Amino acid sequence: MADTYTPPKVWTWEAESGGRFANINRPIAGPTHDKELEVGKHPLQLYSLGTPNGVKVTIMLEELLALGESGAEYDAWLINIGQGDQFGSGFVDVNPNSKIPALMDHSTNPPTRVFESGAILIYLAEKFGHFLPESGQERAECLSWLMWLMGSAPYLGGGFGHFYAYAPEKWQYPIDRYAMEIKRQLDVLDRNLADRAFLAGENFTIADMATYPWYGQLVLTGLYESKEFLEVESYKNVVRWANEIHERPAVKRGRRVNRASKSGLAERHDASDFDK
Numbered sequence: 596m597a598d599t600y601t602p603p604k605v606w607t608w609e610a611e612s613g614g615r616f617a618n619i620n621r622p623i624a625g626p627t628h629d630k631e632l633e634v635g636k637h638p639l640q641l642y643s644l645g646t647p648n649g650v651k652v653t654i655m656l657e658e659l660l661a662l663g664e665s666g667a668e669y670d671a672w673l674i675n676i677g678q679g680d681q682f683g684s685g686f687v688d689v690n691p692n693s694k695i696p697a698l699m700d701h702s703t704n705p706p707t708r709v710f711e712s713g714a715i716l717i718y719l720a721e722k723f724g725h726f727l728p729e730s731g732q733e734r735a736e737c738l739s740w741l742m743w744l745m746g747s748a749p750y751l752g753g754g755f756g757h758f759y760a761y762a763p764e765k766w767q768y769p770i771d772r773y774a775m776e777i778k779r780q781l782d783v784l785d786r787n788l789a790d791r792a793f794l795a796g797e798n799f800t801i802a803d804m805a806t807y808p809w810y811g812q813l814v815l816t817g818l819y820e821s822k823e824f825l826e827v828e829s830y831k832n833v834v835r836w837a838n839e840i841h842e843r844p845a846v847k848r849g850r851r852v853n854r855a856s857k858s859g860l861a862e863r864h865d866a867s868d869f870d871k
């Protein structure tokens with residue numbers, strides 16, 4: 596295959612390089628502008644967006660509330676990543692990595708910041724004592740699958756999704772590479788779910804909450820319009836697992852938070868917001 600690009604000795608930033616997220620991608624960290632974050636009435640303040648990474652956390656909070664954990668009441672503020680809200684100074688103070696979701700817990704003094712969706716799930720599971728087994732093999736299994744997701748999903752979004760749906764042109768090499776990897780990952784999940792109800796065993800845990808918005812949505816709705824291309828319906832155990840989670844009332848509520856769509860709630864400040 597002929598080379599179409601020879602890398603220069605030193606890479607330089609060409610802001611016009613194209614692609615769906617060219618306007619927010621940059622090679623430096625830190626804030627671009629001053630902007631304080633709003634703080635609502637509840638101890639837990641979530642700064643997020645209804646993407647798969649954001650939905651992991653709103654599912655967890657709604658599941659905790661469904662169990663009667665009133666301390667899990669939360670304000671969810673919309674961070675519009677397309678407009679660069681993640682680079683505001685207040686948001687960067689909560690997440691120096693400038694990505695949603697980010698959580699502030701004002702029930703501690705001083706308030707506790709938590710970023711990275713996996714860390715937020717563990718923090719909330721430990722704070723309220725649900726959805727993460729306390730010890731032993733079950734805990735190890737849950738954390739193993741949670742970390743599997745945190746390491747695997749970037750291949751789905753940043754790898755496959757980027758080159759199949761968002762890149763300015765279609766190139767066979769990266770699409771082949773990432774399609775193969777995503778099918779392998781789906782097979783990993785399918786084999787694991789062949790003889791257990793949920794990823795870590797017979798109980799619904801934070802490993803499922805983290806994985807469903809990515810691989811569950813992939814098999815149910817075909818993220819990046821790839822349903823046919825990846826033959827996602829052939830992963831029967833994943834489809835069965837995803838359908839079961841999809842129908843949970845708390846999951847349905849969690850999916851609606853921080854979405855500007857008609858059925859969504861751009862912001863969520865109270866359980867009654869869902870009825871409006």
Ligand SMILES: N[C@@H](CCC(=O)N[C@@H](CS)C(=O)NCC(=O)O)C(=O)O
Nearest residue numbers: 619646648676694695696711712713
């Ligand atoms: N590993 C991070 C990934 C978070 C992430 O990639 N968030 C995306 C939206 S789904 C984001 O905020 N992107 C904005 C940007 O990259 O500027 C996590 O799980 O929290």
